[in-house]
Amino acid sequence: AQSVTQLGSHVSVSEGALVLLRCNYSSSVPPYLFWYVQYPNQGLQLLLKYTSAATLVKGINGFEAEFKKSETSFHLTKPSAHMSDAAGYFCAVSDAGNQFYFGTGTSLTVIP
Amino acid sequence: NAGVTQTPKFRVLKTGQSMTLLCAQDMNHEYMYWYRQDPGMGLRLIHYSVGEGTTAKGEVPDGYNVSRLKKQNFLLGLESAAPSQTSVYFCASRKDRVSLTDTQYFGPGTRLTVL
DSSP, X not given: OOEEEOSOSEEEEETTSOEEEOOEEEOSSOOXXXXXXXXXXXXXXXXXXXXXXXXXXXXGGGOEEEEEXXXXXXXXXXXXXXXXXXXXXXXXXXXXXXXXXXXXXXXXEEEO | OOOEEEEOSEEEEOTTOOEEEEEEESSOOSEEEEEEEETTTEEEEEEEESSXXXXXXXXXXXXXXXXXXXXXXXXXXXXSOOGGGXXXXXXXXXXXXSOTTOOOEEOOOEEEEEO
């Protein structure tokens, strides 16, 4: 069975500071891993995706994530937070089966 | 190309009333999903479909029914609404399982309140 754990339901960072959002997964097979962003009153949008081509994945808006198999992690980072990054962030895993499995999400607040 | 659309955007129901949420996609995707999103619980899968005429239960199917009579549409029905079904409902579509660009595309959501 697949599952996703996101540590920290709320994260606050200062504008210009490093953003680090944590995601750990469990999967019985090599997974596909995703990060989605959700802006207020909108649906989820894909930020980036890991498909085994490279362990460091670059996404939109300056975000990137590194797949670490030994740690079963796929943490999301951005070197310098911008006010527009304030949103909900969801990690998800798929085993290329029919379903995606989502974490409970992390709400990011950016302090001016 | 509108992507994934959901109708309605907002709805208020009284306990015991019924309603249908419509999801439509114009990307010719095989897979479609219905999720509900509640505070602190992320997205939970209600039902999904792997193709026209097929449906399957997800994590929280009780109290909901679905139909996929046409490939582009996926309907979610509540036969007798309960306050516990107050939530934001998201529809998503996915091309298939084998594409390297595989991901889910989400609609804007339907905010449902059951009084």
